Amino acid sequence: xxxxxxxxxxxxxxxxxxxxxxxxxxxxxxxxxxxxxxxxxxxxxxxxxxxxxxxxxxxxxxxxxxxxxxxxxxxxxxxxxxxxxxxxxxxxxxxxxxxxxxxxxxxxxxxxxxxxxxxxxxxxxxxxxxxxxxxxxxxxxxxxxxxxxxxxxxxxxxxxxxxxxxxxxxxxxxxxxxxxxxxxxxxxxxxxxxxxxxxxxxxxxxxxxxxxxxxxxxxxxxxxxxxxxxxxxxxxxxxxxxxxxxxxxxxxxxxxxxxxxxxxxxxxxxxxxxxxxxxxxxxxxxxxxxxxxxxxxxxxxxxxxxxxxxxxxxxxxxxxxxxxxxxxxxxxxxxxxxxxxxxxxxxxxxxxxxxxxxxxxxxxxxxxxxxxxxxxxxxxxxxxxxxxxxxxxxxxxxxxxxxxxxxxxxxxxxxxxxxxxxxxxxxxxxxxxxxxxxxxxxxxxxxxxxxxxxxxxxxxxxxxxxxxxxxxxxxxxxxxxxxxxxxxxxxxxxxxxxxxxxxxxxxxxxxxxxxxxxxxxxxxxxxxxxxxxxxxxxxxxxxxxxxxxxxxxxxxxxxxxxxxxxxxxxxxxxxxxxxxxxxxxxxxxxxxxxxxxxxxxxxxxxxxxxxxxxxxxxxxxxxxxxxxxxxxxxxxxxxxxxxxxxxxxxxxxxxxxxxxxxxxxxxxxxxxxxxxxxxxxxxxxxxxxxxxxxxxxxxxxxxxxxxxxxxxxxxxxxxxxxxxxxxxxxxxxxxxxxxxxxxxxxxxxxxxxxxxxxxxxxxxxxxxxxxxxxxxxxxxxxxxxxxxxxxxxxxxxxxxxxxxxxxxxxxxxxxxxxxxxxxxxxxxxxxxxxxxxxxxxxxx
Numbered sequence: 070x071x072x073x074x075x076x077x078x079x080x081x082x083x084x085x086x087x088x089x090x091x092x093x094x095x096x097x098x099x100x101x102x103x104x105x106x107x108x109x110x111x112x113x114x115x116x117x118x119x120x121x122x123x124x125x126x127x128x129x130x131x132x133x134x135x136x137x138x139x140x141x142x143x144x145x146x147x148x149x150x151x152x153x154x155x156x157x158x159x160x161x162x163x164x165x166x167x168x169x170x171x172x173x174x175x176x177x178x179x180x181x182x183x184x185x186x187x188x189x190x191x192x193x194x195x196x197x198x199x200x201x202x203x204x205x206x207x208x209x210x211x212x213x214x215x216x217x218x219x220x221x222x223x224x225x226x227x228x229x230x231x232x233x234x235x236x237x238x239x240x241x242x243x244x245x246x247x248x249x250x251x252x253x254x255x256x257x258x259x260x261x262x263x264x265x266x267x268x269x270x271x272x273x274x275x276x277x278x279x280x281x282x283x284x285x286x287x288x289x290x291x292x293x294x295x296x297x298x299x300x301x302x303x304x305x306x307x308x309x310x311x312x313x314x315x316x317x318x319x320x321x322x323x324x325x326x327x328x329x330x331x332x333x334x335x336x337x338x339x340x341x342x343x344x345x346x347x348x349x350x351x352x353x354x355x356x357x358x359x360x361x362x363x364x365x366x367x368x369x370x371x372x373x374x375x376x377x378x379x380x381x382x383x384x385x386x387x388x389x390x391x392x393x394x395x396x397x398x399x400x401x402x403x404x405x406x407x408x409x410x411x412x413x414x415x416x417x418x419x420x421x422x423x424x425x426x427x428x429x430x431x432x433x434x435x436x437x438x439x440x441x442x443x444x445x446x447x448x449x450x451x452x453x454x455x456x457x458x459x460x461x462x463x464x465x466x467x468x469x470x471x472x473x474x475x476x477x478x479x480x481x482x483x484x485x486x487x488x489x490x491x492x493x494x495x496x497x498x499x500x501x502x503x504x505x506x507x508x509x510x511x512x513x514x515x516x517x518x519x520x521x522x523x524x525x526x527x528x529x530x531x532x533x534x535x536x537x538x539x540x541x542x543x544x545x546x547x548x549x550x551x552x553x554x555x556x557x558x559x560x561x562x563x564x565x566x567x568x569x570x571x572x573x574x575x576x577x578x579x580x581x582x583x584x585x586x587x588x589x590x591x592x593x594x595x596x597x598x599x600x601x602x603x604x605x606x607x608x609x610x611x612x613x614x615x616x617x618x619x620x621x622x623x624x625x626x627x628x629x630x631x632x633x634x635x636x637x638x639x640x641x642x643x644x645x646x647x648x649x650x651x652x653x654x655x656x657x658x659x660x661x662x663x664x665x666x667x668x669x670x671x672x673x674x675x676x677x678x679x680x681x682x683x684x685x686x687x688x689x690x691x692x693x694x695x696x697x698x699x700x701x702x703x704x705x706x707x708x709x710x711x712x713x714x715x716x717x718x719x720x721x722x723x724x725x726x727x728x729x730x731x732x733x734x735x736x737x738x739x740x741x742x743x744x745x746x747x748x749x750x751x752x753x754x755x756x757x758x759x760x761x762x763x764x765x766x767x768x769x770x771x772x773x774x775x776x777x778x779x780x781x782x783x784x785x786x787x788x789x790x791x792x793x794x795x796x797x798x799x800x801x802x803x804x805x806x807x808x809x810x811x812x813x814x815x816x817x818x819x820x821x822x823x824x825x826x827x828x829x830x831x832x833x834x835x836x837x838x839x840x841x842x843x844x845x846x847x848x849x850x851x852x853x854x855x856x857x858x859x860x861x862x863x864x865x866x867x868x869x870x871x872x873x874x875x876x877x878x879x880x881x882x883x884x885x886x887x888x889x890x891x892x893x894x895x896x897x898x899x900x901x902x903x904x905x906x907x908x909x910x911x912x913x
Contacts, residue, residue, distance in 0.1 A: 078111050078508040085511060085541065089240050089499040091158055092509065102159050102560065109274045110156065110504070118155070118504070121270045125153055128266050131701050133692070134259070137317040151320075152553040153263055155270070156504045158514065158535045162281075165559045168244055168518070169529045171428030172234055176520045176527040178414065179251065179405050180229040181421040184217045187401055197420050202409050202437065205488065207458060210366060212373045212386055213401035230293050230397040231521040232405075233257075236428070237514075238499035245431045245496055247515065248411070252403040253363045256517045258321030260534040261287070261328070263556040281531030281559040286521060291329050293522040297395055298359040305358040306586075308334045308348060312364050312380050314689040322363050323692040331361060333693040336368075338588040341384030346394040350586035351746050351898045352837040360396045366403040367460075369396070408491045409435045409457045431496050437488035445492040452492035454483070467495065501555065503537055512537040516557060533557040587837075592750045593899035594690040599738075599754030601684035606731040607762040608677045610788045611641055612668055613724040618784075619660055620717055630780030632657055633770075637784070640769035641762075642667050643675040661717060668723070669714055678710055681727070696741055702734045749832045750898070756832070757891055760825040763789070763812065764884045771877040782808040789820045810863040822883075826855050829890075836898070850893045854886040 079099060084090035092103055099107055110118065134151040160168075185192050186203065193200050203209050217228060233254040235247045264283055268275045298305035309331045311322040326333035332348065339357065340347050347354035362369070368378040370385040388394045404410075410417075411433040418426040434441035435457070445452055455465045463482070471479055483490055500511035514537050519530040535555035615634045622631060632648070635657065639647030644667055648656055656663050671678040688695065688703045695703070709727055714720050735755065742748045766788070770781055782803045786792035791811060799807055816823045830851055839845065861879060 078107060078504075079502075081507060082502065082509045082511065085497075085500055087240055088497045089238050089242055090501075090511065091238075091499055091514070092502040092511075102161050105278065106156070106159065106274070109271075122155060122504075124270045125155060125266050126150075128269060129153060129262075131704060132262065132697070133320060133700050133704060134262055135320050136259075137315065137319065151259065151262070153266060154503050154537060154553050154555045155267070156502055156509070157267060157556040157558045158501050158516075159558050159560060161560050162562055165531070168236070168428070169531075171244070171426075172518055172520050172529045173527045174418070174422065174424065174427050175234060175246070175249070176229060176232060176522075178418050178421055178426075179232060179249065180227050182410075182417060183228055183399070183402055183405060185421070186404060187214055188217050192417070192420070195420065197416055198410065198413050199437070201488070202407075202435070203404070206404060206407050206409075207460070208366065208403040208407055210374065210401045210404075212370075213399070216389065216399065216401065226297070227293075227522045227527075228399050229402065229522070230297055231290060231519070232398070234428075234518050234520065236516050236518060237431070237496060238516075239496045244428060246428050247431055247493075248408065249405060251398055251405040252366050253398075254519075255318040255321055255363070256534045257286070257519045257530065258318075258324045258328070259554060260517075260519065260530070260532060260556070262324065263534070263554060264532065267556050278558060279561045281561050283530050283532045286519060286528060286530035286532075287328065289523040289528040290521040292524060294329075294359060294361060294397060296524055297397055297522075299395065300358050306332075306348070306355060307359045307361060308332045308339070308357055310334055310336065310339070310360050310362040310364050312368075314686070314692075316363070318363070319689070320692075326693045329361075332586065332588070334588055335590060336364070336378075336380045336382055338590050339382045339385075341382060341388050344384070344388045344391040344393055346382060346385065346388050348586055349589050350837075351589055351592045351750070352586055355586045357394060360394065362396055362398075365460075366400050369400050374400075406459055407457055408433070408455055408459075408493075409437065409488075411435075411491065411493070412441075432494040434492045435488075436483070436490045436492060441492075442487050449492075451494055453495050454479070455491050455493060456489055457491060461489070500541070501535065501537060503553065503555075511541065512539070512553070513541060514538075514555070531559045587745070587747045587750075589899050591691055591694065592747060593895070594687045595694070595747050596750045596754040596894075596899070598684065598687040598691065599751045600758040601680055601687060602731055602734055603755050603758035603762060605677060605680045605684055606728060606735075607759070607766075607788075608641055608680065609724045609727045609731070610790070611637055611766075612664065612677060613721060613728070614784055614787050615660075616664065616717055616721050616724070619664075620721075627780075628657075630784070631660075633781050634784050635660055637766065637769060638664065638667060641766060642677070644673070661720075664720060665714055668720060669710070671710065677727075681706060681710060694747060696737060698741075699734060699737050702730050702737070706730045744835070746837045749835050753829060753832045753894065756825045756828045757887060759820065760822055760829070761884065761887050763820070763822055763825075764880050764887070767809075767812075768877060768880050768884065771880065779803055785812060791818055791820060794818070806863060806867055809866065813866075814863055822858065826851075826858055830855060845897070847890065847893045847897055850886070850890040854883065854890055857882060857886060 079092070082092065084093050084097070092099060092107075094100055113121070129151050135148040136151055137148055182192065186209070190203075192198055193203065229251070231254065233250045233256055235250070236244050237247060238244055261283060294307055295305060298307060309322060309326040309329070311319060311326075311333055313319065313335050316322070323333055325331075334348060338349055339360075340349055340354070342354065346357045346360070348357050364380045367375045369381040370383065371378040371381055372383040373386045374381070385394070385396075386400065389396060389400065411430050412435050414430055415426045418424055434445050434452075436442045436445065450468045453465050453467050456463050466479060468476070498513045498515055501514040502509035503512040514535050517534040517536065519533065520527050521530075522528070535557050536552040537555055538552055611634070615631075615638050618627070618631045618634050621627060632653075635648040636653075639645060639649050646653075647663065647667075648660070650656075666673065666676070668677045670676050671682050673679055685703060685707055688700075692700070706727060709723055709730070712719075712723065714723055738748070738751055742751070766785070770785075782805065783792070785808060786795050786803075789812060795803075795808070795811055798811075811818055811821065813822045815821050816827060818824060833848055833851055836847070857879075866876065
């Protein structure tokens with residue numbers, strides 16, 4: 070019997086010459102720290118590794134882990150699934166400790182520099198950096214000057230709460246710092262998700278490897294943020310500020326907000342009143358103590374910084390100066406990302422800390438220095454040229470990739486303004502093993518590390534986010550360029566105790582049965598999330614009924630039934646003329662193309678796909694409010710939209726899946742969501758849209774005088790999923806009165822109009838901000854609607870004096886009053902946008 074080579078995964082692995090390889094040493098032998106992991110992967114076998122790969126992709130997909138890519142020809146972001154390589158990068162505790170000490174020292178250095186820059190500026194008086202480097206930089210915000218001197222709390226505590234550092238390993242095994250991210254750094258959430266996925270698909274391997282846990286980092290972060298808020302007599306109100314769903318790392322924003330227990334907000338959710346920051350909630354204004362931001366400095370306050378910003382909060386800086394709110398990291402910290410600082414860090418470390426820099430920089434030169442410019446240009450092919458500012462649109466370049474006109478153009482820019490650029494020596498980054506179909510292959514890696522304040526110094530995450538280039542020829546490794554990710558495992562010398570975010574017994578927490586506040590924007594999106602759910606489900610049921618009828622054509626009687634329900638398709642999608650136009654006969658003969666278009670065209674206003682797109686957009690805006698099961702349902706709905714539909718059977722299957730997923734969403738929201746303010750807006754949206762959908766359907770049938778046809782009654786019963794109950798009651802006999810009674814007035818039917826109106830009135834009682842003995846505008850609107858409805862019942866609806874025309878007028882009035890109620894609720898609870906006037910504008 071042949072014995073299998075225990076290192077078959079590495080048989081085709083060839084490290085690059087002159088580059089440090091994480092997996093193999095110079096002799097091509099697997100390093101000792103990797104032998105256990107390589108053997109474990111080998112023992113799983115190719116088939117099982119494929120299964121684990123599928124499991125990982127499924128988990129990432131179900132969890133909605135994405136990274137948005139911005140296209141150069143479109144302002145829209147394209148969601149890209151998160152790519153995770155299954156084989157982690159490993160470090161032993163001994164080598165990690167050196168890196169950890171260097172990162173913690175760097176945090177102290179950056180904090181000291183940040184304080185000095187916005188206060189005494191000793192760094193300039195002592196001539197440690199050129200003054201022009203500071204004062205010519207757009208990232209040095211003069212509006213933040215004096216912030217740390219005027220704030221006594223910040224004078225005694227770290228200003229820098231967290232930062233990330235990108236490092237590479239050179240050929241000699243030494244780590245070098247490439248750059249820092251300070252103002253709104255990303256990656257920690259993705260790192261946590263990578264760890265969760267690998268620990269799920271390799272549970273025994275993860276446990277046996279004794280890997281340091283990363284939860285301790287997040288516990289330290291939350292503790293540091295709580296301390297930074299400076300509130301001792303109550304639980305501080307902390308929010309996570311995001312630019313919104315279009316941001317490339319929005320998944321992480323929503324993920325961390327949920328994981329840390331903070332409210333996810335956008336700039337429009339916050340307002341400044343009397344120098345205090347408030348969150349605009351449906352319960353009223355709620356003061357905010359600390360803002361954990363993912364918005365860049367310049368956008369944070371349109372009043373004092375960038376005037377056209379819609380991402381920030383007007384007046385925020387004055388509130389910070391008054392000590393009424395704190396921001397992590399502080400506004401103004403973006404200057405620490407100025408690449409022109411990189412050549413000076415070694416001297417700055419000695420200046421501020423009296424120590425040598427533990428983690429060296431990749432040799433970097435600011436080209437505003439004439440001597441450095443001359444030195445660099447003598448051997449320009451050794452360097453990568455980057456702009457000083459990260460906001461500069463010019464991409465990093467190397468002379469190895471420049472030629473002809475492109476090279477001439479760059480040299481012209483460089484010599485016209487050398488202060489705009491730095492040159493960083495190209496250090497070939499280490500390679501790491503990437504699991505491919507035929508075993509391991511090498512990929513270039515950059516390690517992103519995470520550091521947070523811990524109350525007494527700084528705490529480094531025992532792990533990190535490793536980004537791997539898909540090509541060994543690609544010098545730049547970034548997520549925007551399509552890099553894959555890996556988890557970083559730090560091996561412990563002994564078993565690790567479990568770390569969680571659960572508070573220890575020594576810390577008390579007060580019991581609460583109310584939410585921390587629902588921002589008006591969130592309530593608005595929940596309301597419309599439910600409306601889009603109902604609208605899409607109603608359309609799907611009508612489309613399915615129409616498709617069934619087309620497939621069941623038998624005689625002329627059935628033909629008229631088909632025409633009736635196809636007309637209804639045009640009506641509910643508002644896609645006139647369609648099946649009601651002059652060429653209707655041609656469409657009746659070949660209806661598939663029209664049905665296919667109205668079901669799947671995402672850009673056709675009113676189509677089923679268009680409304681599902683609205684549902685998806687609303688769900689992304691409240692992602693942090695949805696359960697994992699609801700997110701999975703939303704993901705399934707999105708996936709169904711992308712499947713081609715080329716036949717009636719495929720169309721029916723598509724509609725059936727949409728209906729099941731939408732019904733599941735409705736059930737999950739009804740059974741699993743706590744009855745807080747957000748749920749009542751969700752329920753109101755559902756009941757109002759269901760009412761509107763039923764009325765709108767009946768309006769069309771009355772308008773076409775189709776309610777004399779038995780087939781229309783059958784369609785109505787099937788669409789509203791009440792046919793079985795109706796047949797049981799009336800033993801299969803169908804007439805106009807009984808059908809309209811069960812659809813309009815029978816409150817035992819959860820899809821009847823009467824049932825919806827009762828539920829609407831019930832929900833209104835529980836909306837926030839209500840006081841006894843006061844009738845509010847939405848209550849009056851609902852009362853008028855309900856009274857107008859109750860003025861009719863089935864006995865007088867069909868009195869001899871009534872006609873189809875008068876019933877249609879009654880339905881029109883109900884529909885209009887529903888619209889008034891919706892607008893009234895919106896004005897009272899969702900009108901979060903405040904009127905803004907640009908300074909200097911005039912009316913003439």
